[in-house]
Amino acid sequence: xxxVAVVGFxxxxxxxxxxxxxxxxxxxxxxQDLYEQTGWTKSDIGFWCSGSSDYLAGRxxxxxxxxxxxxxxxxxxxxxxxxxxxxAMYEAWIKIQTGEVDTALVYGFGKSxxxxxxxxxxxxxxxxxxxxxWPDTVSLAGIQAREGIEKxxxxxxxxxxxxxxxxxxxxxxxxxIRKGATSIDDVLAQPVYADxxxxxxCAPVSDGAAGIILAAxxxxxxxxxxxxxxxxxxxxxxxxxxxxxxxxESVSTAAAGTAAGVDGVDTxxxxxxxxxxxxxxRNALGLPGDVTINPSGGALTANxxxxxxxxxxxxAASRIWAGNSDKALAHTTQGPVLQHNLVCTLEGxx
Amino acid sequence: MKxxxxxxxxxxxxxxxxxxxLKQHSILGGVTSDGRVVVxxxxxxxxxxxxxxxxxxxxxxxxxxxxxxxxxxxxxxxxEKPFAFAQILLDGADAPLLHAVAVDSPAEISTGLRVRxxxxxxxxxxxxxxxxxxxAGDGSSEGSASMEFGAPEVTGIVSxxxxxxxxxxxxxxxxxxxxxxxxxxxxxxxxxxxxxYVPPRGACPVDGIPTTDEVELPDRxxxxxYCVVNVPFQGQxxxxxxxxxYVLLDGADIAFLHLILDIDAADVRMGMRVEAVWKPxxxxxxxxxxxxxxxxxxxxxxxxxxxxxxx
Ligand SMILES: [Zn+2]
Numbered sequence: 232x233x234x235v236a237v238v239g240f241x242x243x244x245x246x247x248x249x250x251x252x253x254x255x256x257x258x259x260x261x262x263q264d265l266y267e268q269t270g271w272t273k274s275d276i277g278f279w280c281s282g283s284s285d286y287l288a289g290r291x292x293x294x295x296x297x298x299x300x301x302x303x304x305x306x307x308x309x310x311x312x313x314x315x316x317x318x319a320m321y322e323a324w325i326k327i328q329t330g331e332v333d334t335a336l337v338y339g340f341g342k343s344x345x346x347x348x349x350x351x352x353x354x355x356x357x358x359x360x361x362x363x364x365w366p367d368t369v370s371l372a373g374i375q376a377r378e379g380i381e382k383x384x385x386x387x388x389x390x391x392x393x394x395x396x397x398x399x400x401x402x403x404x405x406x407x408i409r410k411g412a413t414s415i416d417d418v419l420a421q422p423v424y425a426d427x428x429x430x431x432x433c434a435p436v437s438d439g440a441a442g443i444i445l446a447a448x449x450x451x452x453x454x455x456x457x458x459x460x461x462x463x464x465x466x467x468x469x470x471x472x473x474x475x476x477x478x479x480e481s482v483s484t485a486a487a488g489t490a491a492g493v494d495g496v497d498t499x500x501x502x503x504x505x506x507x508x509x510x511x512x513r514n515a516l517g518l519p520g521d522v523t524i525n526p527s528g529g530a531l532t533a534n535x536x537x538x539x540x541x542x543x544x545x546x547a548a549s550r551i552w553a554g555n556s557d558k559a560l561a562h563t564t565q566g567p568v569l570q571h572n573l574v575c576t577l578e579g580x581x
Numbered sequence: 582m583k584x585x586x587x588x589x590x591x592x593x594x595x596x597x598x599x600x601x602x603l604k605q606h607s608i609l610g611g612v613t614s615d616g617r618v619v620v621x622x623x624x625x626x627x628x629x630x631x632x633x634x635x636x637x638x639x640x641x642x643x644x645x646x647x648x649x650x651x652x653x654x655x656x657x658x659x660x661e662k663p664f665a666f667a668q669i670l671l672d673g674a675d676a677p678l679l680h681a682v683a684v685d686s687p688a689e690i691s692t693g694l695r696v697r698x699x700x701x702x703x704x705x706x707x708x709x710x711x712x713x714x715x716x717a718g719d720g721s722s723e724g725s726a727s728m729e730f731g732a733p734e735v736t737g738i739v740s741x742x743x744x745x746x747x748x749x750x751x752x753x754x755x756x757x758x759x760x761x762x763x764x765x766x767x768x769x770x771x772x773x774x775x776x777x778y779v780p781p782r783g784a785c786p787v788d789g790i791p792t793t794d795e796v797e798l799p800d801r802x803x804x805x806x807y808c809v810v811n812v813p814f815q816g817q818x819x820x821x822x823x824x825x826x827y828v829l830l831d832g833a834d835i836a837f838l839h840l841i842l843d844i845d846a847a848d849v850r851m852g853m854r855v856e857a858v859w860k861p862x863x864x865x866x867x868x869x870x871x872x873x874x875x876x877x878x879x880x881x882x883x884x885x886x887x888x889x890x891x892x
Contacts (some may be wrong), residue, residue: 251751255783259791273789289584289746295862299782302789345746350655354742358588359596360621360708363740365658366679370666374650374679376670381692426687427652429694474619474668475627 235327235402236451236458239265239444240545244533245407252288254340256327258300261442269454277332279309280323282316282339282537307541314551315540317563333447339538340440348436357471372423372505375478375568390506394431394500401528408435434504439535441542459548459577463491466573482514487574498523498556499541502563504530582748589742595624597733601792603710606700609636610674617675640672641698642721650687661711681713706735753781758867770794776834800857802830803883809846822846829891844874852882
């Protein structure tokens with residue numbers, strides 16, 4: 232395997248992007264920022280890969296318009312996934328492993344506020360017996376949360392703890408949408424919205440985009456003094472049928488974690504769009520109590536579709552660059568109620 | 582902006598039986614290799630991956646396993662007023678079915694509540710034949726032993742999908758559309774390669790940098806390439822044959838698509854000089870349709886050299 236590291240990360244998150252669903256307005260500055268961080272230009276990038284969805288943009292081939300942000304003369308080697316950009320990064324990492332390229336720029340974008348997000352996401356469900364009922368994301372998460380509560384796996388207080396810690400930590404994150412010092416009592420004082428969930432248990436609808444630069448070996452050392460080297464990169468998926476798996480555990484996260492290797496991790500950025508899902512993920516990964524969870528505030532404080540997962544990897548890498556972490560884990564999820572999960576482990580070397 | 586599409590999906594053998602049964606007010610479960618009865622039935626066994634072949638009727642009564650309150654229903658959900666989505670274990674089944682339960686408040690539903698199917702008035706052979714569930718008291722039923730198996734009546738479903746978006750124009754597009762309302766055509770010039778884009782784009786696709794300089798363009802130009810539309814299609818408003826062409830406005834570097842009329846389709850050619858025919862001024866809106874079409878100017882054709890880089 233080739234040694235590949237994350238050497239650049241740039242993001243923008245907002246409640247409502249005043250711009251087009253191709254998010255060009257924010258992708259252009261993000262890509263410029265990535266060039267500045269690495270000192271590179273377009274010609275240093277060997278491969279481009281993006282994650283986005285036409286269902287979010289409400290127009291076909293929206294990712295093709297987004298390619299304008301790259302500049303494509305001379306032509307570039309480019310690919311796209313209809314998934315969170317963390318999976319675009321997985322494709323880019325494989326591309327680098329093949330030896331065909333040494334560097335890649337990965338980006339994701341989405342304007343969730345253009346439609347009704349919790350409704351649009353019903354389109355990712357089984358199209359025969361589930362999607363025609365339009366089960367929205369919040370309802371499915373509510374069913375999952377209640378099942379765990381009634382089985383005694385967690386309670387409202389444990390969920391409120393996750394919310395309070397996330398919002399408090401997010402105070403330092405300029406890109407967080409829902410943030411500020413918050414206590415467990417503050418959370419429990421909020422009215423129940425989608426019983427058993429409070430609004431704060433659910434990630435805010437967020438717009439945004441993000442980009443990451445990957446590089447192999449010496450090329451990575453050239454861009455960053457302390458690159459965040461990828462030590463494990465795995466993803467696993469579970470059945471689409473909501474009655475074919477246990478919703479209160481995440482065997483796919485556990486399997487990806489085991490394959491990637493979680494030993495020695497001091498920091499974890501977990502992509503949990505609902506508070507109780509962080510509890511499921513922590514349990515699946517078997518993270519010790521002293522691991523710092525979501526120092527950025529995590530997805531409960533901003534969850535831009537198609538870049539929120541990539542942000543977890545970027546946030547983890549940033550802590551390694553800064554010397555605040557020696558080994559970090561980033562997790563990304565997509566699909567209904569934690570169907571598909573990805574684990575990426577990163578380490579700093581001295 | 583509204584996007585609508587009726588997805589037409591053919592069904593495999595298992596779901597054909599399942600949907601046909603629903604149309605007869607009966608619910609089938611699939612028997613999996615571990616002896617469990619799963620509703621809706623899977624096409625393939627989750628353990629052996631072999632095709633599921635055994636289907637058995639289950640009851641239209643069951644028990645709520647978990648639920649969530651839908652305080653603000655969204656379009657096309659089973660109920661328009663607040664309701665609960667629930668995982669419902671039907672009597673005779675070993676895996677729950679997700680569906681709606683009609684109750685007036687979260688206080689009226691709890692895990693363990695017995696519920697029964699309310700069938701839709703007009704069966705369609707889809708999961709929506711179960712309109713929703715309602716509390717059943719202590720009632721139970723055996724399901725429909727009278728169900729007749731045989732060649733399935735239903736072999737496909739239609740799923741209407743209606744989506745609504747608030748479409749925001751980018752700052753460059755805003756300029757462009759506002760200009761159209763005043764009979765002007767605005768493009769944007771890339772500060773690096775100096776190419777002029779119309780309609781304007783947020784970034785130069787060559788250089789990947791924002792386009793910044795506004796350029797007003799004339800409403801005349803050159804046909805760079807075109808096609809003759811001979812095939813009728815749904816929503817067509819112009820009699821065929823007619824010409825759809827790329828028009829390169831004078832001073833622009835990218836051609837855009839518009840209609841060429843006031844000329845026989847057979848006489849349209851590359852290099853032909855054309856000008857815009859606008860709607861009456863009082864009908865102008867922020868829409869490219871303010872230009873009804875382009876018509877020949879009568880000028881000599883443009884030399885190929887002048888537009889060969891813009892094809
Ligand atoms: Zn340019």
